[in-house]
Amino acid sequence: xxxxxxxxxxxxxxxxxxxxxxxxxxxxxxxxxxxxxxxxxxxxxxxxxxxxxxxxxxxxxxxxxxxxxxxxxxxxxxxxxxxxxxxxxxxxxxxxxxxxxxxxxxxxxxxxxxxxxxxxxxxxxxxxxxxxxxxxxxxxxxxxxxxxxxxxxxxxxxxxxxxxxxxxxxxxxxxxxxxxxxxxxxxxxxxxxxxxxxxxxxxxxxxxxxxxxxxxxxxxxxxxxxxxxxxxxxxxxxxxxxxxxxxxxxxxxxxxxxxxxxxxxxxxxxxxxxxxxxxxxxxxxxxxxxxxxxxxxxxxxxxxxxxxxxxxxxxxxxxxxxxxxxxxxxxxxxxxxxxxx
Amino acid sequence: xxxxxxxxxxxxxxxxxxxxxxxxxxxxxxxxxxxxxxxxxxxxxxxxxxxxxxxxxxxxxxxxxxxxxxxxxxxxxxxxxxxxxxxxxxxxxxxxxxxxxxxxxxxxxxxxxxxxxxxxxxxxxxxxxxxxxxxxxxxxxxxxxxxxxxxxxxxxxxxxxxxxxxxxxxxxxxxxxxxxxxxxxxxxxxxxxxxxxxxxxxxxxxxxxxxxxxxxxxxxxxxxxxxxxxxxxxxxxxxxxxxxxxxxxxxxxxxxxxxxxxxxxxxxxxxxxxxxxxxxxxxxxxxxxxxxxxxxxxxxxxxxxxxxxxxxxxxxxxxxxxxxxxxxxxxxxxxxxxxxx
Numbered sequence: 001x002x003x004x005x006x007x008x009x010x011x012x013x014x015x016x017x018x019x020x021x022x023x024x025x026x027x028x029x030x031x032x033x034x035x036x037x038x039x040x041x042x043x044x045x046x047x048x049x050x051x052x053x054x055x056x057x058x059x060x061x062x063x064x065x066x067x068x069x070x071x072x073x074x075x076x077x078x079x080x081x082x083x084x085x086x087x088x089x090x091x092x093x094x095x096x097x098x099x100x101x102x103x104x105x106x107x108x109x110x111x112x113x114x115x116x117x118x119x120x121x122x123x124x125x126x127x128x129x130x131x132x133x134x135x136x137x138x139x140x141x142x143x144x145x146x147x148x149x150x151x152x153x154x155x156x157x158x159x160x161x162x163x164x165x166x167x168x169x170x171x172x173x174x175x176x177x178x179x180x181x182x183x184x185x186x187x188x189x190x191x192x193x194x195x196x197x198x199x200x201x202x203x204x205x206x207x208x209x210x211x212x213x214x215x216x217x218x219x220x221x222x223x224x225x226x227x228x229x230x231x232x233x234x235x236x237x238x239x240x241x242x243x244x245x246x247x248x249x250x251x252x253x254x255x256x257x258x259x260x261x262x263x264x265x266x267x268x269x270x271x272x273x274x275x276x277x278x279x280x281x282x283x284x285x286x287x288x289x290x291x292x293x294x295x296x297x298x299x300x301x302x303x304x305x306x307x308x309x310x311x312x313x314x315x316x317x318x319x320x321x322x323x324x325x326x327x328x329x330x331x332x333x334x335x336x337x338x339x340x341x
Numbered sequence: 342x343x344x345x346x347x348x349x350x351x352x353x354x355x356x357x358x359x360x361x362x363x364x365x366x367x368x369x370x371x372x373x374x375x376x377x378x379x380x381x382x383x384x385x386x387x388x389x390x391x392x393x394x395x396x397x398x399x400x401x402x403x404x405x406x407x408x409x410x411x412x413x414x415x416x417x418x419x420x421x422x423x424x425x426x427x428x429x430x431x432x433x434x435x436x437x438x439x440x441x442x443x444x445x446x447x448x449x450x451x452x453x454x455x456x457x458x459x460x461x462x463x464x465x466x467x468x469x470x471x472x473x474x475x476x477x478x479x480x481x482x483x484x485x486x487x488x489x490x491x492x493x494x495x496x497x498x499x500x501x502x503x504x505x506x507x508x509x510x511x512x513x514x515x516x517x518x519x520x521x522x523x524x525x526x527x528x529x530x531x532x533x534x535x536x537x538x539x540x541x542x543x544x545x546x547x548x549x550x551x552x553x554x555x556x557x558x559x560x561x562x563x564x565x566x567x568x569x570x571x572x573x574x575x576x577x578x579x580x581x582x583x584x585x586x587x588x589x590x591x592x593x594x595x596x597x598x599x600x601x602x603x604x605x606x607x608x609x610x611x612x613x614x615x616x617x618x619x620x621x622x623x624x625x626x627x628x629x630x631x632x633x634x635x636x637x638x639x640x641x642x643x644x645x646x647x648x649x650x651x652x653x654x655x656x657x658x659x660x661x662x663x664x665x666x667x668x669x670x671x672x673x674x675x676x677x678x679x680x681x682x
Contacts, residue, residue: 136588137588137591137592150525150532150533150534151533151534182577184491184572184573184576184577184580191491191573192491192492192571192573193491193492195573215580216576216577216578216580216581216584217580217581217583217584217587218584219581219584220581220584220585220587220588221584221587221588231525232525232532232533232536232574233573233574233577235525235557236523236525236557236574236577236578236581237557237577237581238557239525239556239557239558240557240558240560240561240577240578240581240582240585241581241585242558243557243558243559243560243561243562244561244581244582244585244586244589245585245589246558246561246562247477247478247561247562248585248586248589248590248618249589250478251478251617251618252593252614252617252618254617255610255613255614255617255618256610258613259613261609261610261613262609262610262613264606264609265605265606265607265608265609265610266606266610267606268602268603268605268606268609269596269597269602269603269606269607269610272596272599272600272602272603273593273596276592276593276595276596277589277592277593277596
């Protein structure tokens with residue numbers, strides 16, 4: 001492997017494309033000397049954006065793709081019909097080994113589905129989970145799976161726990177990360193059929209540091225490094241973070257602006273409050289990796305700004321240098337017969 | 342039916358029993374002239390608490406029960422072994438028609454299981470859902486089901502939607518309440534197997550005002566009056582409310598106390614902030630009813646104070662006077678053949 005990490009960036013995807021995407025990519029390449037970027041999308045549009053910036057020209061390449069997949073398009077249809085879309089062209093760069101990683105703020109459905117179809121799963125991986133970091137009082141925890149494949153089986157959840165462990169250990173430097181299964185009570189006999197069946201499998205899995213059930217209430221407090229769940233549950237958790245956070249912060253803003261007294265109070269606390277709550281904002285985090293593929297696929301928020309794009313791209317460097325796919329293959333390979341049907 | 346509503350209160354259940362429970366009951370009976378209370382539990386303990394207060398003695402009765410079911414006890418075992426516990430004795434008062442409703446801050450498991458076993462489900466009701474009100478920016482929404490019976494079937498969710506509609510309309514006065522199914526996307530083809538199967542049933546159900554999928558993100562904004570979901574999902578939503586709220590408010594408190602400037606700011610906004618956020622606190626709400634039983638069973642938070650106990654008891658009056666069980670039976674009876682197996 002070359003020491004240079006090559007990241008294919010979907011320049012056309014997301015609410016703020018191409019402006020913020022190109023800006024984030026340029027910032028990343030200016031910050032990291034071991035990074036090469038392929039900006040994938042409409043040649044003239046990207047070239048025109050690039051004229052705004054200073055950057056090492058030998059490390060930024062434009063790869064032309066004439067089509068754009070919209071967020072609302074059904075992913076499987078889109079990939080078949082739009083073979084020259086930025087998503088498909090960029091994912092093919094990863095498949096063909098021309099790039100190590102892919103970053104997109106575009107259609108979640110297309111990225112998840114096409115990531116699996118085009119880049120392909122590592123041998124032995126049954127499902128590729130989407131695994132975002134979520135902010136907690138103790139730092140960040142990994143929520144795995146928040147992806148598009150709902151109704152998981154117990155064996156899938158065990159693989160999520162293993163892949164999450166490798167990722168948190170080797171990309172985020174957390175030694176022996178704790179793993180909890182999202183449940184509706186702390187006792188082993190609590191839960192739905194999936195959780196009850198999965199619990200003993202996790203308990204007896206030697207490759208992870210399983211600490212038992214974690215109630216949703218305790219996730220924001222950061223009681224586990226890795227919260228394992230089925231994708232429907234993961235999506236609800238992620239969206240509740242956003243929903244409750246927005247509602248509360250909206251109320252607080254309303255209070256601060258309600259009269260002269262509170263407005264003066266607001267002036268005194270504003271900066272400190274903003275700094276502290278920044279950690280709870282998504283733009284401070286990189287995107288979420290789709291784990292278990294033959295390469296790295298990262299989905300960032302549709303509303304990503306340059307900062308989030310930059311962070312997502314930079315995270316690809318550690319992921320690639322740590323050779324996460326090989327480590328996942330190795331761990332799953334050594335235990336593959338457990339789940340062979 | 343007599344105009345007097347009779348509520349059996351578990352005086353021994355909850356973190357603050359018996360002090361706050363007895364206090365809340367006395368406050369309720371002093372506030373409402375159409376209310377009679379049976380305080381169920383250890384005679385001498387309750388009598389001693391009651392000496393602290395002034396209240397109409399003909400409307401407060403003590404019913405002795407010698408045993409207490411602890412939160413950690415397995416519900417089914419507890420009910421068999423502890424026939425003279427406050428929960429069992431109080432629920433029997435409802436079963437025998439001596440009381441109209443039951444309120445407890447004690448073991449959730451025992452209340453949910455024993456409520457169904459002792460009081461019994463209305464004919465035609467397949468499952469009795471726990472349905473708390475949750476605070477939103479627009480007021481309150483009903484989250485149904487948050488109970489102990491996970492892995493629901495589509496027909497259960499349809500009944501939840503119907504029972505929730507009756508409850509929100511006749512107890513909380515919301516005309517033609519909107520119903521949404523909790524989902525991971527807005528489109529009809531999104532969701533897990535349960536949601537996909539339930540969606541068309543709700544869409545074609547003439548008794549409810551179904552508005553489609555609701556994403557968890559939008560629940561705190563109050564986009565629907567009734568959010569229907571399976572109990573595991575409901576529990577996760579409820580606990581995320583608590584968890585994210587606590588984490589954020591903890592951070593904000595930390596900021597306000599961080600230096601002299603922010604402390605002065607805090608003084609200026611404290612009162613307004615407290616007033617506004619009060620609505621997001623559980624003690625402002627009554628307990629959650631277990632719908633679909635032959636009588637009313639209400640579970641309040643384990644940490645309930647007198648205020649929440651009082652609110653829970655008072656809510657029983659409207660519920661009973663509106664004759665919700667009869668209305669549920671009527672609605673389900675008229676559509677029972679839809680689901681007969």
